[in-house]
Amino acid sequence: MALDTSTLNQLLNTIERFVKDRLVPLEAQVSSEDRIPQEVIDEMKALGLFGLTIPEEYGGLGLNTEEECLAVRVLGHTSPAFRSVIGTNNGIGSQGLVMDGTEEQKARYLPGMASGEIIGSFALTEPDVGSDSGAVRTSARRDGDDFVLNGTKRYITNAPSAHLFTVFARTNPEESGARGVSAFLVDASTPGIELGVPDKKMGQKGAHVCDVIFNDCRDPASAIIGGLDNLNKGFGTAMKTLDRGRLHISALSVGCANRLIADALAFAMERRQFGEAIASFQLIQAMLADSKAEAYAADCMVMDAARRRDAGEKVSTLASCCKLFATEMVGRVADRALQIHGGAGYMEEYAVSRFYRDVRLFRIYEGTSQIQQTIIARNMIRDA
Numbered sequence: 182m183a184l185d186t187s188t189l190n191q192l193l194n195t196i197e198r199f200v201k202d203r204l205v206p207l208e209a210q211v212s213s214e215d216r217i218p219q220e221v222i223d224e225m226k227a228l229g230l231f232g233l234t235i236p237e238e239y240g241g242l243g244l245n246t247e248e249e250c251l252a253v254r255v256l257g258h259t260s261p262a263f264r265s266v267i268g269t270n271n272g273i274g275s276q277g278l279v280m281d282g283t284e285e286q287k288a289r290y291l292p293g294m295a296s297g298e299i300i301g302s303f304a305l306t307e308p309d310v311g312s313d314s315g316a317v318r319t320s321a322r323r324d325g326d327d328f329v330l331n332g333t334k335r336y337i338t339n340a341p342s343a344h345l346f347t348v349f350a351r352t353n354p355e356e357s358g359a360r361g362v363s364a365f366l367v368d369a370s371t372p373g374i375e376l377g378v379p380d381k382k383m384g385q386k387g388a389h390v391c392d393v394i395f396n397d398c399r400d401p402a403s404a405i406i407g408g409l410d411n412l413n414k415g416f417g418t419a420m421k422t423l424d425r426g427r428l429h430i431s432a433l434s435v436g437c438a439n440r441l442i443a444d445a446l447a448f449a450m451e452r453r454q455f456g457e458a459i460a461s462f463q464l465i466q467a468m469l470a471d472s473k474a475e476a477y478a479a480d481c482m483v484m485d486a487a488r489r490r491d492a493g494e495k496v497s498t499l500a501s502c503c504k505l506f507a508t509e510m511v512g513r514v515a516d517r518a519l520q521i522h523g524g525a526g527y528m529e530e531y532a533v534s535r536f537y538r539d540v541r542l543f544r545i546y547e548g549t550s551q552i553q554q555t556i557i558a559r560n561m562i563r564d565a
């Protein structure tokens with residue numbers, strides 16, 4: 182554990198109070214306005230939420246994986262859009278730098294990311310490159326001491342507010358697979374970067390994604406994560422980043438499931454039909470019980486995989502098992518929670534319909550459920 186028990190509990194209690202008193206009451210407003218108020222973002226900064234996983238020497242809280250999962254599970258009790266604002270700085274937008282960056286790169290960017298002054302974004306996906314992420318087409322051509330980037334990145338979380346992109350681009354045109362790709366740190370103000378219009382999403386209103394287009398964008402060779410020694414090795418950085426990111430999304434799924442179960446239980450105990458609270462009907466109880474058991478199973482999986490990662494074990498297979506099970510689980514829990522609400526569950530007035538749309542994304546990004554299945558099976562066959 183990076184933190185002693187009492188400091189960790191204090192942190193978790195503070196986040197819990199912030200979620201309950203400040204964020205939950207704002208959920209409907211954020212969803213209808215598709216915007217998180219700036220003062221809330223400032224409060225997140227003051228609480229240190231942007232730097233949960235950034236090492237202490239760079240101004241963050243330096244949480245290990247288990248502690249990060251505990252914190253994210255608490256954040257899951259409110260709309261995932263709030264988590265998305267701090268998500269990239271704690272996950273895919275910073276961890277490549279934390280794991281593989283040079284000392285100079287870390288000193289330059291991590292303190293600003295920890296405080297929330299710098300928003301980091303992770304740009305891997307492209308219009309024709311999704312699940313087959315090693316097939317990156319964005320090119321980075323060497324020109325003296327610089328590389329010149331050309332290409333389009335798609336669905337990039339927090340891109341509209343980003344100051345720093347981690348961009349995966351092909352530095353070896355002879356190689357069409359993952360081995361010819363490097364990870365670049367690109368300042369958002371660099372000439373040659375254009376942002377698309379924010380995408381209209383089915384859920385997680387308040388969190389924004391858009392295209393990022395590179396037109397002859399010059400980035401110095403020194404901006405390759407880890408320096409020129411890491412030329413053509415960027416895909417390894419992306420995969421290591423995603424191992425931790427998948428545990429983060431799994432913990433978030435558990436948190437959202439717990440919130441949905443709490444909402445469904447409260448509704449079932451309140452709502453009366455046939456002269457009784459619907460919670461007394463065994464068919465309703467079955468939905469509550471299945472949800473509870475599945476959320477508990479996912480929670481145990483996530484915490485076990487997180488502890489193993491902290492102990493130095495390689496957890497690629499387990500991270501994919503967690504992502505597959507936890508994100509599918511929260512989909513089933515959301516569906517049952519909505520069913521328990523009956524017609525009311527279909528109405529905007531109740532949070533459950535919003536969560537139903539919000540959690541759908543978890544099964545898609547950071548590797549779809551099918552990609553998690555292929556990773557798990559591929560590793561099983563390799564190890565046999």
Ligand SMILES: Cc1cc2nc3c(=O)[nH]c(=O)nc-3n(C[C@H](O)[C@H](O)[C@H](O)COP(=O)(O)OP(=O)(O)OC[C@H]3O[C@@H](n4cnc5c(N)ncnc54)[C@H](O)[C@@H]3O)c2cc1C
Binds near residue numbers: 390547551
């Ligand atoms: C809101 C949102 C935010 C995102 N944020 C980011 C971000 O910050 N950075 C970033 O780089 N990307 C981001 N993404 C992109 C996301 O990671 C991809 O959408 C995802 O990896 C799937 O790629 P795709 O959409 O191209 O689907 P495709 O790869 O085209 O997949 C389509 C379908 O085919 C299935 N499929 C594909 N290959 C196989 C296979 N081998 N076996 C079986 N089935 C297969 C998939 O599971 C899926 O069901 C985001 C996406 C969304 C929607």
